[in-house]
Amino acid sequence: STLKFKDLIPVLYQEGRFQGDPVTLGVGGFGRVQLMTTVNHGKYYAMKRVSKKQIVVKRQEEHMLFEKKILKAIQCDFIVLYAAFKDTRYIYMVMEFCGGGEIWTKLKEGRFDEHVVVFCTACVVEAYAYLHKKNIMYRDLKPENLMLDMKGYVKLVDFGFAKELIRGEKTYSFVGTPEYMAPEIIKNQGHDFAVDFWSLGILIFELLVGPPFSSSEPQKIYSKILDGELKFPPYLSEAAKSIISKLCPRPGQRLGNTKNGIKDVRHHWYSSMNWHKLRMCQLDAPTIRLIRKGPCYINFDKFPQDHTLAEEEFSGWDRDF
Incomplete structure (x- = not known):
């Protein structure tokens, strides 16, 4: 896909106690899923962010690499993924945003x-x-x-x-x-x-x-x-x-x-x-x-922002990611 990481920007809550914070769609042991859009705001995406350090600690390197390989190879309307990115702290998987929750x-x-x-x-x-x-x-x-x-x-x-x-x-x-x-x-x-x-x-x-x-x-x-x-x-x-x-x-x-x-x-x-x-x-x-009608995130629970940063990870297991 032609999607570039730098083009993605977080969608913010429009009302309520988290107003102005980035929208989080889900939180799990793996990290969190955030709602993103593009600068020209044509489309919404769900971006899963996983700490590379955590992946190494939990010995999930192969699972992550395989998950990306599968998602890249898949072209099926019932399965979702657009792109994958990484930096020194996180692996990011960008998926279709399923607004129904x-x-x-x-x-x-x-x-x-x-x-x-x-x-x-x-x-x-x-x-x-x-x-x-x-x-x-x-x-x-x-x-x-x-x-x-x-x-x-x-x-x-x-x-x-x-x-x-x-x-x-x-x-x-x-x-x-x-x-x-x-x-x-x-x-x-x-x-x-x-x-x-x-x-x-x-x-x-x-x-x-x-x-x-x-x-x-x-x-x-x-x-x-x-x-x-x-x-x-x-x-x-x-x-x-x-x-x-x-x-x-x-x-x-x-x-x-x-x-x-x-x-x-x-x-x-x-x-x-x-x-x-x-x-x-x-x-x-x-x-x-x-499916409820309202802001694009209405069908999801709300989560507070996470201000912590994962540690950097340089072992290189994600070279081919």
Whole structure:
């Protein structure tokens, strides 16, 4: 892209107690995401800023380099990235600004209707189809990593746990978010693309009902996952129960991971979905009513400014960044 780092300027809060401060869209262990625009103000961007020192301390160098490599190679409407920059203190990833906010924030207001969940997770299926075709596992599906654009379409963000894998091989790293981890990751039996279908089943359950396996202690979450009992509430439709059950058995029997691959997922719960129109973003998104109108940052929580500066880092791991 022709975007230059020096052209980016922070968007400022227009009102409230943070008036005049730069807008922060999110804060995590990785750093923070800021809302930026360009000098000629044609467009908004979300810029993730990560301390290089922290990356080294947490031994995340390879993950960062791979995340950038993936995002550079991706051209899919359901996945977001424009450019990456660096200086002596930070790595910056500049992404499309999804003004509708996180699915996670919307969930706090209550569970979603089934037709909304069908639409949201169909967008995820599209992103998966694209990634898996490129031999990339995503491995970090959760409501916090799903953003809504202003048309209500769902986009995948955060590729910190993504990994390239040759078909037929397995990998043994212990990664993911506890509630969404497939049993084979927890048991360290080696895993492959099947873990993405497991987490899709968990996502569908969470959007319709709430998290199926939760506890404040990861160990307890793992035990619940290994027990593998999903308790369906009476209001869940037969079709929803069916897709979740088929996405969450043993890896070899998981929908999406058998001989017809992702086609089986598309033909199951999504039989009424017009996939072509979804891909062309020609469907009216039922999520649009979840998006509030107002300043461009209205769908995000507000965060105070961070005045601390990360330490400089000169080890050179980011030479090719």
